[in-house]
Amino acid sequence: xxxxxxxxxxxxxxxxxxxxxxxxxxxxxxxxxxxxxxxxxxxxxxxxxxxxxxxxxxxxxxxxxxxxxxxxxxxxxxxxxxxxxxxxxxxxxxxxxxxxxxxxxxxxxxxxxxxxxxxxxxxxxxxxxxxxxxxxxxxxxxxxxxxxxxxxxxxxxxxxxxxxxxxxxxxxxxxxxxxxxxxxxxxxxxxxxxxxxxxxxxxxxxxxxxxxxxxxxxxxxxxxxxxxxxxx
Amino acid sequence: xxxxxxxxxxxxxxxxxxxxxxxxxxxxxxxxxxxxxxxxxxxxxxxxxxxxxxxxxxxxxxxxxxxxxxxxxxxxxxxxxxxxxxxxxxxxxxxxxxxxxxxxxxxxxxxxxxxxxxxxxxxxxxxxxxxxxxxxxxxxxxxxxxxxxxxxxxxxxxxxxxxxxxxxxxxxxxxxxxxxxxxxxxxxxxxxxxxxxxxxxxxxxxxxxxxxxxxxxxxxxxxxxxxxxxxxxxxxxxxxxxxxxxxxxxxxxxxxxxxxxxxxxxxxxxxxxxxxxxxxxxxxxxxxxxxxxxxxxxxxxxxxxxxxxxxxxxxxxxxxxxxxxxxxxxxxxxxxxxxxxxxxxxxxxxxxxxxxxxxxxxxxxxxxxxxxxxxxxxxxxxxxxxxxxxxxxxxxxxxxxxxxxxxxxxxxxxxxxxxxxxx
Numbered sequence: 001x002x003x004x005x006x007x008x009x010x011x012x013x014x015x016x017x018x019x020x021x022x023x024x025x026x027x028x029x030x031x032x033x034x035x036x037x038x039x040x041x042x043x044x045x046x047x048x049x050x051x052x053x054x055x056x057x058x059x060x061x062x063x064x065x066x067x068x069x070x071x072x073x074x075x076x077x078x079x080x081x082x083x084x085x086x087x088x089x090x091x092x093x094x095x096x097x098x099x100x101x102x103x104x105x106x107x108x109x110x111x112x113x114x115x116x117x118x119x120x121x122x123x124x125x126x127x128x129x130x131x132x133x134x135x136x137x138x139x140x141x142x143x144x145x146x147x148x149x150x151x152x153x154x155x156x157x158x159x160x161x162x163x164x165x166x167x168x169x170x171x172x173x174x175x176x177x178x179x180x181x182x183x184x185x186x187x188x189x190x191x192x193x194x195x196x197x198x199x200x201x202x203x204x205x206x207x208x209x210x211x212x213x214x215x216x217x218x219x220x221x222x223x224x225x226x227x228x229x230x231x232x
Numbered sequence: 233x234x235x236x237x238x239x240x241x242x243x244x245x246x247x248x249x250x251x252x253x254x255x256x257x258x259x260x261x262x263x264x265x266x267x268x269x270x271x272x273x274x275x276x277x278x279x280x281x282x283x284x285x286x287x288x289x290x291x292x293x294x295x296x297x298x299x300x301x302x303x304x305x306x307x308x309x310x311x312x313x314x315x316x317x318x319x320x321x322x323x324x325x326x327x328x329x330x331x332x333x334x335x336x337x338x339x340x341x342x343x344x345x346x347x348x349x350x351x352x353x354x355x356x357x358x359x360x361x362x363x364x365x366x367x368x369x370x371x372x373x374x375x376x377x378x379x380x381x382x383x384x385x386x387x388x389x390x391x392x393x394x395x396x397x398x399x400x401x402x403x404x405x406x407x408x409x410x411x412x413x414x415x416x417x418x419x420x421x422x423x424x425x426x427x428x429x430x431x432x433x434x435x436x437x438x439x440x441x442x443x444x445x446x447x448x449x450x451x452x453x454x455x456x457x458x459x460x461x462x463x464x465x466x467x468x469x470x471x472x473x474x475x476x477x478x479x480x481x482x483x484x485x486x487x488x489x490x491x492x493x494x495x496x497x498x499x500x501x502x503x504x505x506x507x508x509x510x511x512x513x514x515x516x517x518x519x520x521x522x523x524x525x526x527x528x529x530x531x532x533x534x535x536x537x538x539x540x541x542x543x544x545x546x547x548x549x550x551x552x553x554x555x556x557x558x559x560x561x562x563x564x565x566x567x568x569x570x571x572x573x574x575x576x577x578x579x580x581x582x583x584x585x586x587x588x589x590x591x592x593x594x595x596x597x598x599x600x601x602x603x604x605x606x607x608x609x610x611x612x613x614x615x616x617x618x619x620x621x622x623x624x625x626x627x628x629x630x631x632x633x634x635x636x637x638x639x640x641x642x643x644x645x646x647x648x649x650x651x652x653x654x655x
Contacts, residue, residue: 054648055648058647058648058651061561063560063561063647063648063651064648083565083566084565084566087560087563087564087565087566088563088565090561090562090563091562091563091564092563096561096562098561098651102554102557102558102561102651103558104555104558104559105555106248106249106251106252106555107244107248110234111234111244114234114235115235115241115244115559115562116562118235118237118238118241118562118564119238119241119562119563119564119565119568120563122236122237123234123235123236123237123240123241124236125234125236128234160562
C-alpha cells in the first residue's frame with residue numbers, strides 16, 4: 001500500500017515480530033511490508049483474535065521491540081531507539097486507549113488524566129479538568145475508577161490518551177467492553193477529541209459497526225502476512 | 233492536588249500506595265519505629281544515666297569509709313543504694329576534719345529506714361555548710377526548719393514527704409536495717425522540716441542527728457573495738473563512736489591526691505573514694521558490655537524492621553504489576569517505577585524514624601521515672617544525643633536499601649504482558 005503527498009506521520013516498513021514458544025519455536029505474529037498513516041488521519045484496522053493487532057499497536061507505541069523493520073513516527077524510527085527514548089517518545093507523541101481501559105485504580109479520574117501528561121513534559125491541572133469536562137465527567141473528577149461506570153471509565157481513558165496533545169492516538173478495541181449505545185458514543189467521542197487536538201487515530205477492531213464509521217479501513221490480515229489465514 | 237512534575241507524581245504514587253496498603257504500612261512503620269526508637273534510647277539512656285550519675289549534683293569530692301569497694305562506698309553514701317561496707321572510728325572523722333586541706337567533712341551513719349526510705353544520721357553542717365550544687369544549699373520548705381542535733385528530730389527529703397506522706401509534725405519510729413521488714417525502734421522522732429526538692433538522691437533521705445543513730449535502741453558501737461551501748465543521759469565517749477562514712481570537700485585537688493596516698497596506698501583501715509566520678513565512671517565502663525548487647529539487640533530490631541519492609545513491599549509487587557505496566561505505557565521510564573518503590577520504602581522508614589523519636593521519648597520517660605523513683609537521680613530526657621539523628625538517618629537508609637529488591641522487580645516488569653491480553 002502506498003500514499004502520495006507529504007511525509008506520513010506513521011510509516012511501517014518490513015516490520016517483523018515473532019514470539020518464542022516455551023518449546024523454543026519462533027511463531028511469527030507480525031510481518032508487514034508497508035503501512036502509512038497521514039497526520040490527522042483516522043484509520044480503522046480490521047482484525048480478529050490472533051491477528052496480532054495488539055502486538056502491532058504495542059510495537060508502534062514502542063512497548064514492544066520488533067525483530068526487524070522500521071516504525072517511523074514523525075521522522076523517528078521507534079525500532080531503533082533505546083528503551084528510554086521510546087518511553088519519552090510514547091509520553092510525548094502517542095496516546096493509547098486500551099480495551100480494558102487500564103486506569104490506575106488507586107487514583108481519581110483527574111489524577112489518571114494528570115498522570116497521563118506527567119511523563120510527557122508535566123501535568124497541567126487545568127487541561128486535565130477541561131478534558132474531563134469535555135468527555136462529560138466534570139462532576140466525576142474526584143471519583144476513583146471503581147466508582148465509575150464502564151462507559152465513564154472509558155471516557156477517562158479517552159481524556160487521558162489525548163491529554164498530552166499526542167500526534168497519534170492508538171485505540172485497541174476501545175468499544176469492546178461497551179454496549180452498543182455506549183460504544184457508538186465512545187467512538188464518536190474518540191474521533192471528536194482526536195480531531196480537536198489534531199491527532200491521527202489508528203483504531204483496531206473486529207466490530208463491523210465500529211469499522212463502518214471510518215472512511216479508510218484496512219484489513220490487518222491483508223497487510224500482515226503472518227496473520228494470513230486468521231479469520232477476521 | 234495535581235502533581236506538576238515527575239517528583240510530585242512519585243510522591244502521589246507513593247502516598248496512594250501507602251494508603252492502599254495501610255495495614256502493612258502501619259505494621260512495618262511501627263517495626264521501624266521500634267527499631268529506631270530502641271537504638272536512640274539505648275544510647276540516650278546510657279548517656280543520660282552516665283551524665284546524671286557521674287556528673288550529677290554530688291557536691292562532695294570524696295568519701296571516706298571502711299576498707300573495701302570504692303564503688304560500694306559511693307553508691308551507699310552518695311546515692312543511698314547498696315549496703316554500707318562497714319564503719320570507721322570517729323577518730324578518723326576527727327582527723328580528716330582537722331586536715332587543713334579539707335574544707336568540709338560531714339559524717340554519715342546509716343543502718344535504719346522508715347517505710348523503706350533510708351535514714352542517715354549526720355551533723356547540722358550538712359544543711360549549713362554543704363552545697364549540693366554550686367551555690368545551692370538545702371533549704372527547708374516554709375514552716376519547717378533543720379533538726380536540733382540534741383533532739384529526736386528529723387528533716388526529710390521532698391520525695392520522702394510525697395512517698396511516705398509525711399510533713400512537719402509527723403511522728404515516726406525508725407525501723408532497723410536499710411530495708412523494710414525488721415523491727416521498729418522504740419525511739420520516736422518528729423519531722424521538723426521538709427527540704428525543698430533538689431532533684432538529687434538526697435530527696436529520698438530521712439536525715440536525723442548522728443547522735444540519734446548512736447543512741448538508737450539496739451545499736452552497738454565498736455569504735456574502740458569492744459561493744460559499747462549508749463546509755464540515756466550519759467555522754468558517749470568519742471572512742472566508742474563510729475561512722476559509716478565521711479563526706480569530704482577539699483580545698484584543692486592536691487588534698488585528694490595526698491589523702492589518696494595516705495589512706496588508699498599506705499593505710500589499711502579505710503578507703504577513700506576519690507574522685508567520686510572516677511568510681512562511677514569505672515562502674516559504667518564495666519557495664520559497657522551490657523550497652524553493647526542492648527545496642528546489638530536494637531540494631532537487630534532495626535534490621536528486622538527493614539526486612540519486614542522488604543517482605544511487605546515484595547509481596548505487593550505481583551498485584552501492582554499492572555499499575556507499573558500502565559505507568560510505563562504512559563511513558564514512565566523504568567527508573568521512575570524503580571524510584572517510586574525505593575521512595576515508598578524510604579517513606580515507610582521515614583514514618584518509622586519519626587515515630588522512633590516518640591518511642592525513644594517514651595522509653596526515656598519510663599527509664600527516667602524508674603531511675604528517679606529508685607535513686608532520686610533525674611535524667612534529662614530532652615538532652616540531645618547524636619543517636620537521635622544518626623539512628624533515624626540509618627533507618628531511612630536501611631529502608632531505602634530494603635526497597636531495592638522489590639524495586640528491581642518493578643523495574644523488570646514486562647509492560648506488554650501486564651497491560652492486557654494479547655490478540
